[in-house]
Amino acid sequence: MTRALATLVLILIGANAFAASGKQAAPSGSFSGAPPEFTRFSSAEIERGFLALAFGTDLLIGAQPRGVRRFDHPVRLRVVSGGSVSRAVEMQRVVAEYGEKIPNLRVIAADSADADIVIRLIDEKDFASSLTAAFGAAVTKRFVAKTDPQCMTSVKSRADGEIVQSVSFVIVDKGDAVFLDCAYHELLHAFGLSNHDQRNPWTTLNQRRMVGYLSVYDRALLTLLYDPRLKPGMTATQVKGVLPRLIHDLQLAAPTPR
Numbered sequence: 001m002t003r004a005l006a007t008l009v010l011i012l013i014g015a016n017a018f019a020a021s022g023k024q025a026a027p028s029g030s031f032s033g034a035p036p037e038f039t040r041f042s043s044a045e046i047e048r049g050f051l052a053l054a055f056g057t058d059l060l061i062g063a064q065p066r067g068v069r070r071f072d073h074p075v076r077l078r079v080v081s082g083g084s085v086s087r088a089v090e091m092q093r094v095v096a097e098y099g100e101k102i103p104n105l106r107v108i109a110a111d112s113a114d115a116d117i118v119i120r121l122i123d124e125k126d127f128a129s130s131l132t133a134a135f136g137a138a139v140t141k142r143f144v145a146k147t148d149p150q151c152m153t154s155v156k157s158r159a160d161g162e163i164v165q166s167v168s169f170v171i172v173d174k175g176d177a178v179f180l181d182c183a184y185h186e187l188l189h190a191f192g193l194s195n196h197d198q199r200n201p202w203t204t205l206n207q208r209r210m211v212g213y214l215s216v217y218d219r220a221l222l223t224l225l226y227d228p229r230l231k232p233g234m235t236a237t238q239v240k241g242v243l244p245r246l247i248h249d250l251q252l253a254a255p256t257p258r
């Protein structure tokens with residue numbers, strides 16, 4: 001019995017040697033204590049994250065969406081300042097980083113209420129009342145009871161997969177770590193990666209992790225989502241069919257070890 005277990009452990013360690021690699025420290029500008037990141041992934045590791053995070057969500061209102069969701073035009077984004085700590089400039093810097101680092105994702109600062117993405121900066125004590133004002137008491141109650149969130153994003157999309165509008169609430173008064181973690185995490189949702197994966201050790205969308213920067217891994221997932229060969233509304237089966245080619249062409253994965 002003991003021997004069998006020991007063998008099993010050795011096999012698992014052996015398999016891990018071919019998993020994510022290229023570990024490096026969190027980039028400058030991260031909060032103190034931000035986790036290091038892996039920078040090289042296999043194609044399978046990226047596929048697994050994409051399929052888990054681009055489909056599904058914590059709370060669904062309305063019809064079951066069949067396909068991936070994203071914007072299919074330049075994204076007009078509005079940051080609504082608020083709360084007791086001024087974070088609007090920092091928030092705009094995070095937004096700009098996504099625009100610079102994700103090919104085919106164009107983000108334009110907008111000031112109108114009907115912007116494609118609205119990010120509301122708020123204090124933690126105002127979280128529940130802000131959600132109630134935006135979504136009504138019934139939805140807020142269901143959502144808070146189910147997920148006990150610290151920050152949140154609502155993504156409204158059409159049946160064809162195009163996002164109509166995303167609204168994010170980001171807490172500003174609980175320190176740099178909470179703010180940065182929420183800012184990077186909620187933007188991933190707002191752009192269309194609407195799910196979480198608590199078993200994925202690399203993504204910011206694992207609610208057991210605090211990351212607070214745009215990791216190489218999440219950047220790869222968003223790069224795939226906004227590639228023109230991937231269309232809003234594509235089903236998981238259709239996406240599975242194109243991912244390996246996209247990951248290869250975009251050079252998102254490390255070469256397979258021989």
Ligand SMILES: [Zn+2]
Binds near residue numbers: 196205
């Ligand atoms: Zn989330």
